[in-house]
Amino acid sequence: MKNSTIQRVAASVLCAVIALAGLSACGSNSGSADGSSASPDGQRTEPESSSNSDNKQKNESETAKSQTFSQMFNGKQTIWFYSSESAYIGKDFHPDAIFVFEHGKVTTYKNWQDRASGTAFTFGDFKGVSEDQLLTKVKELSKGSFDKATHGAKGQYIEPKPYDVTFNVRTDSSGNAVASELINIKYWSQSKNKEDEIRLELEQNGTTYSGSEIKSRTIYDKQFTGFTGDGRFFFGRMSTAGSPEPTMPTFDSIGTAGITEEKGMPLNVSGEIIERM
Numbered sequence: 001m002k003n004s005t006i007q008r009v010a011a012s013v014l015c016a017v018i019a020l021a022g023l024s025a026c027g028s029n030s031g032s033a034d035g036s037s038a039s040p041d042g043q044r045t046e047p048e049s050s051s052n053s054d055n056k057q058k059n060e061s062e063t064a065k066s067q068t069f070s071q072m073f074n075g076k077q078t079i080w081f082y083s084s085e086s087a088y089i090g091k092d093f094h095p096d097a098i099f100v101f102e103h104g105k106v107t108t109y110k111n112w113q114d115r116a117s118g119t120a121f122t123f124g125d126f127k128g129v130s131e132d133q134l135l136t137k138v139k140e141l142s143k144g145s146f147d148k149a150t151h152g153a154k155g156q157y158i159e160p161k162p163y164d165v166t167f168n169v170r171t172d173s174s175g176n177a178v179a180s181e182l183i184n185i186k187y188w189s190q191s192k193n194k195e196d197e198i199r200l201e202l203e204q205n206g207t208t209y210s211g212s213e214i215k216s217r218t219i220y221d222k223q224f225t226g227f228t229g230d231g232r233f234f235f236g237r238m239s240t241a242g243s244p245e246p247t248m249p250t251f252d253s254i255g256t257a258g259i260t261e262e263k264g265m266p267l268n269v270s271g272e273i274i275e276r277m
């Protein structure tokens with residue numbers, strides 16, 4: 001009788017141990033059939049959805065690609081269109097020049113105009129030109145506009161050479177925030193027979209200045225995306241219509257190495273660079 005009682009007690013203890021072990025196993029399970037998990041306090045954590053994961057990766061990618069003006073123009077080659085004619089460019093509008101930035105240098109391919117016939121090339125001339133063909137087309141159009149404007153009577157075309165590109169920032173009234181950034185571009189003026197310079201001032205939105213908006217314009221099969229200022233100018237890049245727009249740089253910060261603060265009032269207008277013969 002005594003042995004039988006002991007056996008029953010032992011069996012009861014064994015069942016209790018097995019039951020406790022089962023509960024412990026369930027409580028320590030980090031996953032469930034629906035993919036959720038349990039936190040240390042026992043609360044379920046829902047799995048990250050694929051869309052949230054994609055958005056996170058996209059944001060991280062965009063942050064990684066974000067560059068300031070000085071970072072972008074000191075990096076790999078980018079080609080920028082500049083027009084002082086108007087911010088509202090179209091197929092018959094003339095770029096003043098096209099700038100090729102690469103590793104801290106800028107090469108300026110000018111648009112030459114015959115005052116009488118107006119032979120300068122237009123934004124519409126880039127119809128059908130791929131990004132791989134763009135630089136070759138720029139060189140072709142620049143030299144072609146010179147040949148047409150001069151009729152071969154005013155010297156030989158001088159191949160543009162690269163110059164250092166420099167940057168300045170202008171602060172707001174507090175002196176603590178960047179209101180605008182100036183991009184200083186030197187080039188050789190063949191009509192003046194001397195070195196010249198154009199200073200593009202891009203104003204940052206949310207400051208005391210009006211701000212340089214980023215706008216896009218479709219011309220034939222191309223998309224031109226860039227900065228504008230009060231309808232005064234356009235400074236931007238080309239891409240194929242329907243494809244992702246090119247990355248636009250952000251403003252440099254106060255105290256960035258190699259960038260000095262500009263004093264005085266902002267420039268009223270950006271300079272004109274078209275060579276008229």
